[in-house]
Amino acid sequence: MHVTMDQEGRFLTLHAEAELRFHAIWLRDNAQDTETRAPGNGQRLIALRDIPDNTRIASVEAGETMVHVTFAPEQKSVAFSVEWLIAHAYDIKARADIGWLSDEISVWDAGLQADVPTAAFPSLSEDGATLAQWVEQVARFGFGKITGGPIQEGALFQVVDFFGFVRETNYGKHFDVRTEVNPTNLAFTGLGLQAHTDNPYRDPVPTVQVLYCLESSAAGGENMVVDGFACVRRLQEETPEYFDVLAQYCARFEYAGEAGVCLTSRRPLIELAPDGELIGVRFNNRSLAAVTDVPFDKMELWYAAYRRLGEIIDDPAMEVVFRLEPGEAFVVDNTRVLHARKAYSGTGTRWLQGCYADKDGLRSTRDALFRSTQEAAE
Known part of the structure; x- marks a missing residue:
C-alpha cells in the first residue's frame, strides 16, 4: 500500500x-x-x-x-x-441499476417462513448479544417477532423500549385492534385486510409499527407479512415500465375517519433515492385517494401497474404467515414490509395493541450495539 x-x-x-x-x-x-x-x-x-x-x-x-x-x-x-x-471511499463505480438495494437489506418471500427472526422477551431484556442479533435481523429483513412477553396492557411499550421511542398520533400513544360496533377504521373489524403499509397518508409515515397480542381465542386472524421490496423488484423484472410508472408519479392518500382529522400525503407507491436506490414502498388500498398526478396518457398504464403490484402482493408465494398468541408481538418496518391479517370469527376474542415508533431509533440501537461490541473486542 x-x-x-x-x-x-x-x-x-x-x-x-x-x-x-x-x-x-x-x-x-x-x-x-x-x-x-x-x-x-x-x-x-x-x-x-x-x-x-x-x-x-x-x-x-x-x-x-x-x-x-x-x-x-x-x-x-x-x-x-x-x-x-x-x-469511506467515494471513488467507486456509480450504481447504474434503478431499484438497487443496500447490502444491509435482504429481500425474502415465503421461503423465510421457517426462519422468521424471533427472540424471547426475557432474553431481549437480559442479554445484550440477543438484542443485538434480533435488532440486526429486524433491520435486515424488515420485521421480527417476540415471544414470551408479559400479558398486560401497555406491554408493547416495553418492546419499543428495546430500540427506540413511541411516536404519538391521532390514535394516541397506542391503539387497540379488536371488533367495534361503529369502527373509525376497518382495522377495528373482523374483516380480513389486504397486505398494506400503515398510515401512508402521513408525512412522514411512522416508520416502525409494533403489534402486541393480549387475547387470541377467536378462530382465524393470523398475521401475515410481505416484503414490499421483493414485490416491486419482481414487478420490475416482469414489466419494467410498470415499475417505472409507479416510481415516477405520485399517488395521493387520505384519512378523514374521525372528527377534526384530515390527513393527506402525496408520494409514489415506489420511492427511490436520487441515485436509484429503492428506499420505500407505500401501498394501502383503503387509503388511496383519487390519483391526480399521473398524466392522461399514462393513467391506464399506472392502473395496470397498480393492479399487477397488488396481484404480486396477494401471491401466497410472497407471504410469511404466523399466529400471535398472548404475550407475543411483531415489529415491522412500515416503509418496506406490508402486513395483513386473515379474517377472524365473531366467537371468542382477539385483542391486539399497536403503536408506532421510528426507524432511526432501531438503526441507532443496532449501530450503537455493534460499536460497543467492537470496542469490547479491541
Missing part, C-alpha cells in the same frame, strides 16, 4: 487493493483532529467557510496503517486511518 498525489495537490490516490482517490477539500472537511471534531461526540467544530476555498495537499506520507496529510495554505497536518479511508 502506498499513496501518491497529483501535481496540483487537488487530490491524493491511495493504492491499496484498488486505487481510491480523495479530494483535498473532502479530506480537510473530514479531518478527525480535535480542532475539527469534538472528541466527545465527533461533531464538526468548524463550518466549510472556515476552510480556505483554495485548500490543497502540500505533502503526504503513508505508513502501514496511517496516512499523514499536510494541507496548504493552512499548513495543517492531519492523520487518517487507512482503514477509515477505505471504509
